Amino acid sequence: MSTDTPTSTETPADLDETDAGTESYGPDDGVLVADGITKRFGGLVAVDDLSFAVEKQEILGFIGPNGAGKSTTFNCITGVYPPSEGTVYYNGRDVTGSEFYEMVQNGMARTFQEFRPLEDRSVVDNVQISLVPDRLFSTSGLRGQTRARAVEICERVGLGERLRQLPDELPHADMIRLELARAMATDPDLLLVDEPFAGLADEDITELSDLLRTLRDQGTTFIVVDHNMRGLLQLIDRAIVINFGEKIADGTPEEITDDPAVRKAYLGSED
Ligand SMILES: Nc1ncnc2c1ncn2[C@@H]1O[C@H](COP(=O)(O)OP(=O)(O)OP(=O)(O)O)[C@@H](O)[C@H]1O
Numbered sequence: 326m327s328t329d330t331p332t333s334t335e336t337p338a339d340l341d342e343t344d345a346g347t348e349s350y351g352p353d354d355g356v357l358v359a360d361g362i363t364k365r366f367g368g369l370v371a372v373d374d375l376s377f378a379v380e381k382q383e384i385l386g387f388i389g390p391n392g393a394g395k396s397t398t399f400n401c402i403t404g405v406y407p408p409s410e411g412t413v414y415y416n417g418r419d420v421t422g423s424e425f426y427e428m429v430q431n432g433m434a435r436t437f438q439e440f441r442p443l444e445d446r447s448v449v450d451n452v453q454i455s456l457v458p459d460r461l462f463s464t465s466g467l468r469g470q471t472r473a474r475a476v477e478i479c480e481r482v483g484l485g486e487r488l489r490q491l492p493d494e495l496p497h498a499d500m501i502r503l504e505l506a507r508a509m510a511t512d513p514d515l516l517l518v519d520e521p522f523a524g525l526a527d528e529d530i531t532e533l534s535d536l537l538r539t540l541r542d543q544g545t546t547f548i549v550v551d552h553n554m555r556g557l558l559q560l561i562d563r564a565i566v567i568n569f570g571e572k573i574a575d576g577t578p579e580e581i582t583d584d585p586a587v588r589k590a591y592l593g594s595e596d
Pocket residue numbers: 366369371389390391392393394395396397398
């Protein structure tokens with residue numbers, strides 16, 4: 326691994342293709358910094374010396390073919406399991422190996438593609454249950470305030486008209502909004518979003534992208550994984566592309582689209 330630390334004038338996009346996976350980062354290079362993350366499952370190297378940084382209020386796309394190591398990277402970052410090697414910094418602190426609940430308390434949240442809301446509880450109840458007392462305020466004796474906070478979050482994500490509906494009464498696009506609301510209830514600085522566009526029509530993708538940009542403008546930083554490349558490239562500021570656990574590209578949507586290594590990973594050819 327090179328010891329060159331990118332500076333504010335040397336964005337990852339300035340690094341050429343051969344450097345894309347080998348640079349090193351420090352704790353203050355972004356809200357979230359992964360430095361040299363490796364994850365092994367027995368003899369399989371699922372993530373291989375991966376380094377990247379996410380800027381505050383950036384929407385970063387995390388792209389790669391099936392089995393590239395995206396979920397494994399998410400899992401190492403959010404404390405589902407520790408990396409085999411490497412360091413995760415969050416808001417300047419070394420949080421490597423912290424548990425999932427600790428990461429949530431630190432201000433990191435995650436949505437899941439396959440999530441199961443409590444089916445017998447209303448939309449607003451599901452959001453209220455997810456409010457994190459430690460990070461917001463003490464909930465003892467403040468039921469009215471937590472209710473108001475849950476309603477406010479539902480309204481922010483466009484579920485204001487569906488507060489009392491049950492999850493199975495929601496169209497798919499609103500289920501995704503509910504999952505976003507549940508994550509926003511933990512008051513995250515950084516939200517990792519897993520395949521938000523799966524199963525959505527173009528119109529819903531546009532509306533959901535508008536919502537994510539609004540939440541970003543209000544202060545949240547996003548990392549988004551999705552297989553819908555067209556939708557993702559229209560949403561994000563920058564993308565990191567991985568293949569076989571290694572970073573192969575890092576740049577704007579235009580740079581990613583034109584990158585020969587990315588074309589090869591997806592199409593088997595650079596053309
Ligand atoms: N718990 C595990 N034990 C063993 N191997 C695993 C485990 N989790 C993931 N892998 C392997 O690690 C590699 C990366 O998988 P991962 O799920 O991170 O890829 P991905 O990019 O998220 O794929 P997809 O887009 O299909 O969800 C794959 O070869 C996978 O089989």
